[in-house]
Amino acid sequence: xxxEIVLEAxxxxxxFPGVLANDNVNLTLYxxxxxxxxxxxxxxxxxxxxxxxxxxxxxxxxxxxxxxEVNFASPREAIHNGIGMVHQHFQLIPVMTVAENVMxxxxxxxxxxxxxxxxxxxxxxxxxxxxxxxxxxxxxVEDLPVGIxxxxxxIKALYRKADILILDEPTAVLTPQEVxxxxxxxxxxxxQGVSIIFITxxxxxxxxxxxxxxxxRNGHVVGETSPQESTESSLAAMMVGREVLLxxxxxxAKPGEVVLEVSGLTAYDDRGSKAIDGVSFxxxxxxxxxxxxxxxxxxTELVETLTGLRKPHNGRVTxxxxxxxxxxxxxxxxAGTAHVPEDxxxxxxxxAYTVADNLVLNTYYAPPFSSSGMVNHKAIEEHARRLVKExxxxxxxxxxxxxxxxxxxxQKMVVAREFxxxxxxxxxxxxxxxxxxxxxxxxxQRIIEERDAGVAVLLVSAELDEIMSLSDRIxxxxxxxxxxxxxxxKVTREQLGLLMAGVTxxxxxxxxxxxx
Amino acid sequence: xxxxxxxANRLVGIAxxxxxxxxxxxxxxxxxxxxxxxxxxxxxYDPILAYSGLAxxxxxxxxxxxxxxxxxxxxxxxxxxVAFAFKGGLFNIGAEGQLFIGAITAAWVGFAFDLPPYxxxxxALLAGSLAGAxxxxxxxxxxxxTGAHEVITTIMFNFIAINLTSWLISAGGxxxxxxxxxxxxxxxxxxxxxxxxxxxAKLPVLVEAPGRDIHLGVVxxxxxxxxxxxxxxxxxxxxxxRMVGLNPSAARYAGVNVAMTTILTMAIAGGLAGMAGAxxxxxxxxxxxxxxxxxxxxxxxxxxxxxQTHPLGVVxxAFLFGSMNAGTTRMQRxxxxxxxxxxxxQALILMFVAADQIIRYIYRIRPRRPEEVQQLSAGWGxx
Ligand SMILES: Nc1ncnc2c1ncn2[C@@H]1O[C@H](COP(=O)(O)OP(=O)(O)OP(=O)(O)O)[C@@H](O)[C@H]1O
Ligand SMILES: [Mg+2]
Numbered sequence: 044x045x046x047e048i049v050l051e052a053x054x055x056x057x058x059f060p061g062v063l064a065n066d067n068v069n070l071t072l073y074x075x076x077x078x079x080x081x082x083x084x085x086x087x088x089x090x091x092x093x094x095x096x097x098x099x100x101x102x103x104x105x106x107x108x109x110x111x112e113v114n115f116a117s118p119r120e121a122i123h124n125g126i127g128m129v130h131q132h133f134q135l136i137p138v139m140t141v142a143e144n145v146m147x148x149x150x151x152x153x154x155x156x157x158x159x160x161x162x163x164x165x166x167x168x169x170x171x172x173x174x175x176x177x178x179x180x181x182x183x184v185e186d187l188p189v190g191i192x193x194x195x196x197x198i199k200a201l202y203r204k205a206d207i208l209i210l211d212e213p214t215a216v217l218t219p220q221e222v223x224x225x226x227x228x229x230x231x232x233x234x235q236g237v238s239i240i241f242i243t244x245x246x247x248x249x250x251x252x253x254x255x256x257x258x259x260r261n262g263h264v265v266g267e268t269s270p271q272e273s274t275e276s277s278l279a280a281m282m283v284g285r286e287v288l289l290x291x292x293x294x295x296a297k298p299g300e301v302v303l304e305v306s307g308l309t310a311y312d313d314r315g316s317k318a319i320d321g322v323s324f325x326x327x328x329x330x331x332x333x334x335x336x337x338x339x340x341x342x343t344e345l346v347e348t349l350t351g352l353r354k355p356h357n358g359r360v361t362x363x364x365x366x367x368x369x370x371x372x373x374x375x376x377x378a379g380t381a382h383v384p385e386d387x388x389x390x391x392x393x394x395a396y397t398v399a400d401n402l403v404l405n406t407y408y409a410p411p412f413s414s415s416g417m418v419n420h421k422a423i424e425e426h427a428r429r430l431v432k433e434x435x436x437x438x439x440x441x442x443x444x445x446x447x448x449x450x451x452x453x454q455k456m457v458v459a460r461e462f463x464x465x466x467x468x469x470x471x472x473x474x475x476x477x478x479x480x481x482x483x484x485x486x487x488q489r490i491i492e493e494r495d496a497g498v499a500v501l502l503v504s505a506e507l508d509e510i511m512s513l514s515d516r517i518x519x520x521x522x523x524x525x526x527x528x529x530x531x532x533k534v535t536r537e538q539l540g541l542l543m544a545g546v547t548x549x550x551x552x553x554x555x556x557x558x559x
Numbered sequence: 560x561x562x563x564x565x566x567a568n569r570l571v572g573i574a575x576x577x578x579x580x581x582x583x584x585x586x587x588x589x590x591x592x593x594x595x596x597x598x599x600x601x602x603x604y605d606p607i608l609a610y611s612g613l614a615x616x617x618x619x620x621x622x623x624x625x626x627x628x629x630x631x632x633x634x635x636x637x638x639x640x641v642a643f644a645f646k647g648g649l650f651n652i653g654a655e656g657q658l659f660i661g662a663i664t665a666a667w668v669g670f671a672f673d674l675p676p677y678x679x680x681x682x683a684l685l686a687g688s689l690a691g692a693x694x695x696x697x698x699x700x701x702x703x704x705t706g707a708h709e710v711i712t713t714i715m716f717n718f719i720a721i722n723l724t725s726w727l728i729s730a731g732g733x734x735x736x737x738x739x740x741x742x743x744x745x746x747x748x749x750x751x752x753x754x755x756x757x758x759x760a761k762l763p764v765l766v767e768a769p770g771r772d773i774h775l776g777v778v779x780x781x782x783x784x785x786x787x788x789x790x791x792x793x794x795x796x797x798x799x800x801r802m803v804g805l806n807p808s809a810a811r812y813a814g815v816n817v818a819m820t821t822i823l824t825m826a827i828a829g830g831l832a833g834m835a836g837a838x839x840x841x842x843x844x845x846x847x848x849x850x851x852x853x854x855x856x857x858x859x860x861x862x863x864x865x866x867q868t869h870p871l872g873v874v875x876x877a878f879l880f881g882s883m884n885a886g887t888t889r890m891q892r893x894x895x896x897x898x899x900x901x902x903x904x905q906a907l908i909l910m911f912v913a914a915d916q917i918i919r920y921i922y923r924i925r926p927r928r929p930e931e932v933q934q935l936s937a938g939w940g941x942x
Contacts, residue, residue, distance in 0.1 A: 060575075352811060373814030382812070390812040393805050400798070405813040413795045 047074040049238050050095070050207060055104035057090055059447065061439025064090040066262040068104070072207065077229055077239045079249040081282055082259035083479045084451025085437035088242050089130075091259075092209045096128045097121040119148070127205025129196040129213055132388055132450065137185035142167050144184055145199045170198050176224070186313050188339045193217060197225070208232065208239045212450065214248055215477050218338045218505055226252045244451070244479050246275040258282055283481040291487045294495070295532075296515040299328035300363075302468050302499035303349075308358035310348045318344035320523035321358070326468070331490065331500040333514030333531065335507065337543050341523035342503045343385055346472045349501070350382045351375045352390070362468055376405050379467035383458055383474045385503070391457040394446025398438050399427035401445040402460045426463075434459035435482070450477045455486075462489055469493055472503040487513060507539060521545045529556055584865050584872070586918050587911035588879070595904040599896055609894040613901070616889030617882035623889075625771035629843060631874075631881030633658070635780035636835030637859030638877050639787050640695075640828045642868040644709075646791055647824035648804030653698060653713025654832040655856020656720030661691035661833025663724045665840040666847035667740055669756025679759040684837050691833015692826045694720060699825025703818035709825065717856070725849045728753050742846070752848040762842035774842035781874065783834070788870040790827075800824055832856065861909040880905060 050072040057065040064087045072078055082088050093099040095106060097115030106113055108124060115121045118128070135144045142164040164180035171178050176194045184192060193216045200208055210229075214222045229239055229252060243249060249256055250270045258266045258281045266281050279287040303326040312318035319341040326332045336342050347353035349360060351372035360368045362378045375382070384390040392401045403412045403423050411422040427441040436455045438448055445456060454477050461469070471490070475483045490513055494500050504510050510517060514531040519542040527542050529551065541550045596606035617627045637654045644651035665687030672679065698712035730746045731737030737746050742754040762774040791797040802810040803820045810817055835855060840847055862880055866872030883905065887898035911918050918924070 350812075371814065371816075372812055373816075376814055384812060389806075389808045391809065393802055393809050395805050396802070404802075404809065407798050407813075408795050416794050416796065418793055418795055418798055 046076075048072070049074045049109055051107040052091070052095060053105050053107070055091060055094055055106075056102045057087075057094060057099060058102055059090075059439070061443070063262050065094070065101075068259070068262070068264055070257060070264065072238050072240060073255075074238055075233050075236045076254040077233050077241055077252055079253035079256045080240055080242045080259065081244075081246075081249060081256060081278060083261075083282055084455065084477075084482055085449040086259040086282075087262040088259055089211055089449060092128060092211055092240065092242065095121070096126060096209060122148070122203055122205070125204070125206040126209065127200030127203050127207070128209040128211065129193075129200050130211050133192050133196055135184045135192055135195060137183070139184060140164075140180065141178055141182050141184060141187075141195050141198075142180040144195055145180075145202050147199075166202065167198060170201055176228075188343055191339070194221070197228075206237050208237055209242075210239065211242045212244070212477055213241070214243055214245060216338075216473075216505070219507060220337065222248065244477065244483075246278045246480065249278065250275065260284065279480045282479060285481075287480050288484050289480070291484075291491060291512045293491045293513075296330040296494065298330040298515070299497060301325045302328050302363055303501060304359075304361045305349070306359050308345070308348060308360065309356045310344055310353055311356060312344055318523055319348065322520075322523070322525055323358075324518055324525060324528065326499040326501050328467070328497045328499050329494055330515045331494050331502055331513050333510040333517045334501065334503040334520055335510045335517050335539055335543060336520035338505055340520045340543075342472070342520055344523075345520070346382070346385065346470055346501075346503055349375075349470055350380065350384075372405070379465070381461035381464070381466045381469045381471075383461050383469075383471040385472035385476075387454055387457050387476075392445045392453060394444065396445055397442045398431065398436065398445055398448070398456060399423050399441040401456055402427045402430050402441075402463070404460060406460075406464060430459040430463045433463070435485070451479055451482060454478055455482060458486055458489075462493065466493070466498055469498050469500045470503075471500065473505060474502070475504075475506070475509060507536060511536070511539070519543055527551060527556065580867050580869070581872075582922075582924055583915045583918050584867060584876070584912055586922050586924075587865070587908050587915070590911055590918065590921065591904050591907035594907055595900060598903065599894075599900060602896075604894055604896045609890050609896040609900070612890035612893030613883065613886035615893075616886030618886075619889070622768055622771055623885060625766070625768040625773055626885035627878065627882035628773060628777050629771060629881075630884045631877045632776050632780045632842070633835040633839050633855050634858055634862050634877035634880055635784060635874055636838060637832050637855050638862030638866060638873040639784060639870060640831035640835070641859050641863035642866060642870070642873050643787055643791070643831060644695075644824055644828035645863060645868045646797075646804050647800040647820065648807065649699070649702070649709050649821065649824055649828070651695065651713055651825065651828045651832075652710055652860070653695060653716050653829070653856075654835070654859045656713070656717035657691040657694045657829040657832035658836035658839075658856050659720045659724045660694045660836070661687035662836030662840045663727060663740065663753070663847045664690035664833070665760075665837035666753045666756060669760035669841060670754040670846070672760075673757060674759060676759040679757065680762060680841065683756070683760045683841055684762075684834065687837025687840065688830045688834045691836065692830035695829015695832065696822055696826035699822040702825070703821045721849075724847070725751065728847060728849060740847075753846045755846045756841065760841055761845060762838065774838075776838035776842040779834075779838065780877075783831070784870040784874050787831070791870075796820075796823070832859070835859075858905075861905060861912075864912045865908060 048071055052068065052070040055065050055068040068091055070091065080088050090099060094101045097118045097120055113124065136147065142160055145167050146163040167180040176198055178191055178194050178198065184195065193213060197213065213225060217225060233239055241253065253270055256268045256270065256273065257264055260282065275289060279289065306323045308319055308322045309317065310319045322345060324332065334342055344353060348355050351370050351374065355369050362380060365378055367375055367378055393404065400423065403426065407413060407418065411419060413419055424441060431438060431441055434455050436459060437452050445453060448456065458474055475486050478486060490500060502510065502513055511531060516528055517531050517534060518525045518528045519539065521543065522545065526545065526547050538550050599606040599609055617623050637658055640654045641651050665683045668683040668686045674682065694716060698709045698716055701707040701712050702709045727738045727740040728751045729738040730741055730749045730751050740753050742752050745752045762776050764772040764774055765778065766773040791800065799810065799815045799820050802813060802815055803817055807817055858880055862873055862876045866876035883901050887901045890896060891898050
C-alpha cells in the first residue's frame with residue numbers, strides 16, 4: 044500500500060552559536076503513523092521539531108506540508124495548519140486556570156470579545172473524559188504537579204484539532220498508568236488519521252508504540268528502523284554509538300549509621316490540604332531508599348519539606364543527628380545534603396545564568412568560589428570545566444546560558460552540580476528525567492558509587508525500573524503515607540503496583556517487608 | 560559538534576551580544592528623533608534648525624557642557640536606583656520619593672549643624688543617602704513580608720514623601736504654623752524652602768563656570784556607577800540579587816534569603832535615589848525647595864530602561880537626557896519650537912525602549928531568546 048506523505052523536511056540545517064544543531068536533516072512523516080524520534084541528549088531532536096513548528100527559523104532546507112511548501116513564521120501559523128506540539132518544557136501560564144490555559148490563543152468568546160470560561164471548562168471536561176486525561180479545569184496550573192500539567196499540555200493540543208501532533212518527551216513526567224493511557228490515545232488518534240511524532244528516551248516505549256523509528260546523533264539522522272527489527276539494546280547502540288548497559292550492576296549494600304531520620308512528618312500542599320501525613324523512615328549511610336508511588340501522592344511535598352523548600356507542620360527531621368526540621372535550604376545544604384529537584388526549570392537552574400554560574404548555584408558563597416563577599420570567577424570557571432567534562436554536558440562553552448542547553452543537558456548540569464561535591468545525603472527526585480540511555484547509565488553508576496562511598500541516598504522516581512534497580516529498600520507512598528517498606532531484591536513489580544494503588548491487604552509475604 | 564570556542568570566536572560572540580543589547584536603545588533614540596522631526600515639520604518648523612539649536616545649547620560652549628553634565632548627575636544616581644532594583648526583579652517607581660527624602664535630609668544636615676567641611680559635607684551626603692535607603696527599604700519590607708507589590712507601594716511612598724517634605728518646609732499661613740524645617744527669611748515672602756546650607760556642607764567645586772559650577776557630584780556619579788557595576792557582577796550579593804530577579808524559586812532552592820535580598824535591594828536602590836537628591840541639594844540648589852526636583856525620579860525610569868539597566872548604559876542615557884534638557888532653551892530660541900517637543904521625544908524614546916517589539920519589528924531585529932529577557936515587572940500575585 045502506497046502511504047500518503049503528510050510532512051516532509053528536506054535538508055534542514057540549523058546553527059546556534061557554537062553548535063550545528065541540525066545538519067542537513069531529512070525526515071518524512073506518513074499519514075496516521077506514530078514516528079518515534081530517538082537520539083542522545085543534544086542530538087537536535089527538539090530543534091528539528093521547533094523548526095517544523097515554526098518556533099525556530101531554519102538556516103537551510105525546505106518543509107513540505109501535505110504537498111505544499113510551507114514557511115511558518117510562527118507557531119500560530121503552524122497551529123493554523125494543523126500542527127500541534129507539546130513541548131519538553133511546558134508552556135503554560137502558571138497563574139491561569141487549566142481551562143484558561145487550554146483556550147489561550149484560541150479563546151472561546153460569548154461575542155463582544157467576552158471570554159466564555161464556562162464553556163471552555165466544559166470542553167476541557169469533555170476532552171479529558173473522552174481521552175481519559177483527568178484534570179480539573181478550574182484548578183490553577185501553578186498548583187498542579189508536573190504530571191498533571193503535562194496532561195493539560197496534551198489536552199491543549201487536542202483542543203486545537205491538530206492532525207499532526209508533535210510530542211517532545213511527553214512521557215518523561217507521566218506515571219506508567221498515564222503512559223498506557225497516553226499510548227491508547229496516540230493509537231486512537233493515529234487510527235483516525237492523525238500523524239504523531241513522538242520523542243522519548245525510553246526504548247521500551249518506542250518498541251511498544253511506534254510504527255517507525257528514526258534515530259538522530261550529533262545533528263544528523265543516523266538511521267531508520269522499525270520496532271519489529273530492533274531490540275532495546277540495538278536501539279541504544281544506534282543512538283549512542285556503543286553498547287550500553289541497560290541494567291545497573293551493584294553489590295549488596297552495606298548500610299552504616301542512620302543519616303536521615305524522619306519521624307511523624309506532616310505537611311500541607313499549596314492548596315492547604317494534607318500532602319504528607321505522618322511519614323517516618325530512616326536512610327542509612329551506604330544504602331539507597333527508593334520512594335515509589337504514583338505521582339501526586341506526596342512525594343514532591345516530601346522532598347520539598349526535607350530540603351527546606353516547604354515548612355513542615357509536624358514531625359521531626361534529623362541529618363546525622365542534627366535537627367533540621369524546618370531548616371532553610373542553605374542550612375540543609377550546609378549539613379551535607381545534595382538535592383536534585385524534581386522541577387529543574389523552576390528550582391534547579393537559572394535559565395539566563397551561564398552554565399558555569401549554574402554549576403555553583405548553591406555553593407557560590409563558599410570558598411573557593413568566593414572570598415570575603417567577592418565572587419571568584421576563575422575558580423567558578425575551573426570548576427565548570429571539570430564538571431562539564433566529567434559529566435559530559437554538551438554545551439558550546441561554559442559561558443553559554445543554561446537555558447539554551449538541550450533538556451537532557453540541563454538535567455546533567457543540575458546533577459553534576461549536586462554530585463560534584465562532598466556530601467553525606469543525596470536526595471534525588473527524578474534524577475534521570477529526560478536523559479538518554481547512555482547518560483542514565485552514567486548517572487545510575489554515579490548514584491551507586493556515591494552509595495558505596497557511604498552516602499545515604501533517598502531516591503524518588505516515577506520510573507519503577509529505576510526504583511527497582513537502584514534501591515536497596517523501597518518505601519511505597521500512597522495518599523501522603525508510607526504504606527509499606529519492602530526489600531528491593533525480593534519485591535515484584537506486581538506487588539509494587541498493587542501497593543502503589545493503595546492495596547495493602549495480603550499483598551506481601553512477611554519476608555518481603557524490609558526492616559528499617 | 561562540541562567546539563570549544565577560540566578566543567577570536569569568543570570576541571565575536573561578545574561583540575554580537577553587546578550589539579544585541581545596544582541596538583534597540585540606539586535605534587529607539589534615532590526613531591524618536593525622526594518622529595520628533597516629522598512633528599516639527601508638520602507644525603511648520605525647521606527640525607534641522609531645532610536640533611542644531613539643541614546640540615549647540617548642550618555642547619556648543621563650556622556653559623552648555625557644564626549644564627549637560629549637571630543635568631546628567633542626578634539622573635545617573637536615580638537611573639542607577641531604578642536599574643539596580645530592576646536587576647533584583649523589582650520595579651522601583653519610588654525614586655522620586657526617595658530623592659525628595661534624600662534631598663531634604665541633606666539640606667537639614669547642611670543647615671542645622673555647624674561642622675568642619677571634611678565632616679559636614681560627607682555627613683550630609685551620607686544622611687541623605689541613608690534617608691533615601693530607609694524610604695526604599697520600607698516598600699521592600701512590605702513586599703518581602705506581606706507580598707504587597709512594590710509598584711503600588713513605591714507610588715504611595717512617593718505621595719507620602721512629596722507631601723511630607725512640602726509640609727516640612729511650608730511657610731505657614733494665618734492659622735497655620737510654618738513647617739519645622741522652613742526658612743525664617745523665606746517665610747516672610749511666603750516662600751516654601753529650607754534655609755541655605757552652610758558653606759561647609761556644599762560639594763566642592765571642581766570647575767568653575769558662572770552659575771554652572773561643576774561640583775564633585777559629577778565625578779561621584781561615575782564612581783558610584785562603577786561601584787554598582789562591581790556590586791552586581793562581582794560580588795556574592797550581586798549573584799544573589801540577580802538570581803532573585805531572574806528566578807526567585809531557584810534562588811530559594813540555592814539558599815538565598817529572598818526576603819532579606821529584596822529588602823536590601825530596595826534599600827540600596829533607595830540610597831542611590833536619596834544620593835541623587837542629596838547631590839542636588841549640596842551641589843546645585845544649596846537648599847531644599849519643594850518643586851526643585853520634580854521629574855527626576857520619573858525620568859530615572861526612562862534612563863534605566865534606555866540604559867538597558869546596565870550602569871554604563873545608565874550613564875550614557877543620563878547624559879543623553881541631561882544634554883537634551885540642557886539644550887532646549889537654545890533650541891526654542893533658534894527655531895521657535897516649544898521646548899515641550901523634547902519631552903515628547905523623550906517619551907517616544909521611552910516608549911520604544913519599553914515596547915522594544917516595535918523597534919525590532921521596524922528594523923527586523925530578531926527577538927532575544929526568552930531566557931535572556933528579564934520581565935519588566937512580575938505580574939500581580941506572582942512570587
Ligand atoms: N535556543 C538555543 N540556543 C542555543 N543553542 C541551542 C538552543 N536550543 C538548542 N541549542 C543547542 O542545540 C543542540 C541541540 O539541542 P536540542 O534541544 O535540539 O537537543 P535534543 O535532541 O532535544 O536533546 P534532549 O534529548 O536533551 O532534549 C544542543 O547542543 C543545544 O545546546
Ligand atoms: Mg529535547
